[in-house]
Amino acid sequence: MDLLRFSTAGSVDDGKSTLIGRLLFDSKGIFEDQLAAIEQTSRRRGYSQVDLALLTDGLRAEREQGITIDVAYRYFATPKRKFIIADTPGHVQYTRNMVTGASTADLAIVLVDARKGVLEQSRRHAFIASLLGIPHLVVAVNKMDLVGYDETVYDAIQQEFADWASRLDVHDIAFIPISALHGDNVVQRSLAMPWYQGPSLLYHLEHVYIGSDRNLIDVRFPVQWVVRPQTDAHHDYRGYAGQVAAGVFKKGDEVVVLPSGHRTRIKRLETMDGEVETAMPPLSVTMLLEDELDISRGDMICRPHNQPAVTQDFEAMVCWMADAPLRAGGRYSLKHTTRSVKAVVDDLRYRMDVNTLHRDEAASELGLNEIGRVRIRTSTPLLLDKYELSRTTGGFILIDETTFDTVGAGMVVRAGPPQEVPEPEEAEAEVAA
Amino acid sequence: MIEPADLSERALRRSLSHLDALESESVFIMREVAAEFERPVLLFSGGKDSIVLLRIAEKAFRPARFPFPVMHIDTGHNFPEVLDFRDRRVAELGERLIVASVQESIDKGRVAEELGNPSRNRLQTTTLLDAILEHRFDAVFGGARRDEETARAKERVFSLRDEFGQWEPKAQRPELWNLFNGRLRRGQHMRVFPISNWTEMDVWQYIQREGVEVPSIYFAHERPVFRRDSMWLSTSVFLPNGPDEAVESMVVRYRTVGDMTCTGAVNSTAATVAEIIAEVAAARITERGATRADDAFSETSMEDRKREGYF
């Protein structure tokens, strides 16, 4: 059984909680005592029906205000797959929460209310999914019961959304007409919409092919921890432990250690359970090398002919997550893979309107929940890939030097020219449009 | 000779199982903490979740020793089977065990037992915070999972606590990708939950796969119990039954391991891990709902206790 992580985004009242509640309930992810508790609360508040949103809205502030303000993680499994849902609020003032939930997702469900059609927020949700590199998008056109299960309504929404999505970097997009309330096309195919030939939402989630989403080409291993037992039995043991970020490592491979550039071979790949022949993402593994080199946390092991950029200068899309705005000249700590450095924002290239994708090049700051493109310089080199190549070696966070809060999430779009294969200018990744 | 193309073809098809993926993520989290903090500690209660934590620590650091000690917050109201297990397991691993005692906190006047409330669940918080201060721990591993409870569903893997151990749900740091922010200001510490993304089912499947031992009270056994707050509680010196609470001998097991005074037993004949897995698969009540007297009080009781520094 494998694991699918997906995020959900929808505007208030699109039916996100109802949908999640139904997925959980039909797959036994909700227990009777949880259901009894929310039934009781719903009754006490005088609701006419059970409010499934109470299941996911865990914090008191959310219960009081009746809105979802943070990312909540929910879990369910079917005989086919185990699922982790990052349930995120849809309003623009929670863009950062959406970005957070999207950062680890394999798939995003964007909810659209069939009566309202493609709204600004639906477009924003799709943009965030593409910005964060989520490989699969599902547009769930909800409340089909309220439009008489009408095919033309669905077709119009699909057409409009697809037009918009063609401006984004989404490769796999599926449309499913549903009624979360009545269960049409959620778990079972709906009899009310014979014109729809596709799978139910759950079937799609169970079967969407995620095997090729992992980057198995660009071999990257950020060194996380050096295992040195210093016991008699393991006197000379020196293992480099970490999680494979991308690519496939094999015993005997020639590798290069960055930033030093020293070359050696892989003597052994092992976990506590013994030796493994190959290691690929997301395996945590310990690597033993042929030569004794000076390697520490923050270094990266790769293949000689395919290396990340070693650079102190790069451009990135940044989602800003703090009240105090980001401006050119701002200094932060930056954490990228297992490496932490000092960073300064050299330039704010533009701020992006997340609803229209318009670029405001006159912008002088990024406020809370705003997204823009910046140029960053660091105190010591980073080992960078473009985010579209690898989320792990292309993503970073910015940390405020006084509050120590995480204030920005960054995705590298230009990492400087790679060392061996120079890249033509036009190959520069543009996240949108 | 395997050609690279061949290899990645096979690799494509062979994605990691969900348990491998969860294990790998948890190992990564433990190593991050070991690398970024000065003085971590791993909380071990003897329960199934902390048994998994110990296993993950082995996976992360062997053949070396753990770069941190193991600590038990001893309420003094433990199941004797669990204490036996705790000592045996830590000895097997050859790691260092610290025992922080709630009884000592009571004797020193740091906390007082509430009249009429036999549970020492809340008192643990003071003992834990005192131990954190005494040993100057800056990161504390716990075995909490997000599927346990709705407040936990929103808690970060790296959960920042102030010097009173308090959790501030509104001021949580965003947590993106696998980039954990471990920066601390004076007096703060981090609670770290490496198995946040595991469910009760994952935990049991992992215990089965790894063949690790769990305390005997997880398996069906005969025990004198009485009914209180719609739970079956074990009679013990810590918790005598009341005059109108009849003691019966029943075949039960425990779904969670906590204080003897507030952990309920469930009717069960599951005698092996495989039978427990079958039971969990069929269960219609959450493990907390079934077995914890203290969580039933209010819909936000976990959030309240976490704000006070609880796990």
Ligand SMILES: Nc1nc2c(ncn2[C@@H]2O[C@H](COP(=O)(O)OP(=O)(O)O)[C@@H](O)[C@H]2O)c(=O)[nH]1
């Ligand atoms: N008729 C109909 N109502 C729905 C459907 N899905 C959700 N609703 C209703 O829409 C309202 C908002 O749903 P909710 O799940 O709370 O939305 P959220 O704010 O996106 O979580 C509730 O009254 C739901 O019962 C649907 O498919 N059909």
